[in-house]
Amino acid sequence: MKVIADICVIPMGAGLSVSKEVSVCERIFAEAGLKTKLHAYGTNLEGEWDDVFAAIKRCHETLHAMGVVRISSSMRFGTRTDREQTMDDKIRSVEEKLG
Numbered sequence: 001m002k003v004i005a006d007i008c009v010i011p012m013g014a015g016l017s018v019s020k021e022v023s024v025c026e027r028i029f030a031e032a033g034l035k036t037k038l039h040a041y042g043t044n045l046e047g048e049w050d051d052v053f054a055a056i057k058r059c060h061e062t063l064h065a066m067g068v069v070r071i072s073s074s075m076r077f078g079t080r081t082d083r084e085q086t087m088d089d090k091i092r093s094v095e096e097k098l099g
Contacts, residue, residue: 001049004087005077007056008042011063012070021068025059032058037087042074046087049079 011021026043029036032055035046045052060071 001079002084003045003047003049003052003077003079004085004090005045005052005056005075006042007045007073007075009059009063010072010074011068012072014068021063021066024062024066028059028062029055035087044087052077 009022009025011018014021022038022043026036026038029043029045032051033047034052034055037044045055047055056073056075060073063071
């Protein structure tokens, strides 16, 4: 089953800047073959359900192995059964309505 997810990984105790930890997760998502779109407060992910959630798990495991003791992640995700839809499809639909 395909899923589109939005995840915000928050490494706690890593300091004020978490760009190092975010870049580690971005590499993991790319290596998993997921389509990604980084934004200011997280990452959109697109792929098969098991691949997406396995990559998120790997992100947490890798950050913990790097010494991050606590991680809080917030997620939103959705699936459809009536048709396939990509992140680009969703954006294009809104942009068309904006004219």
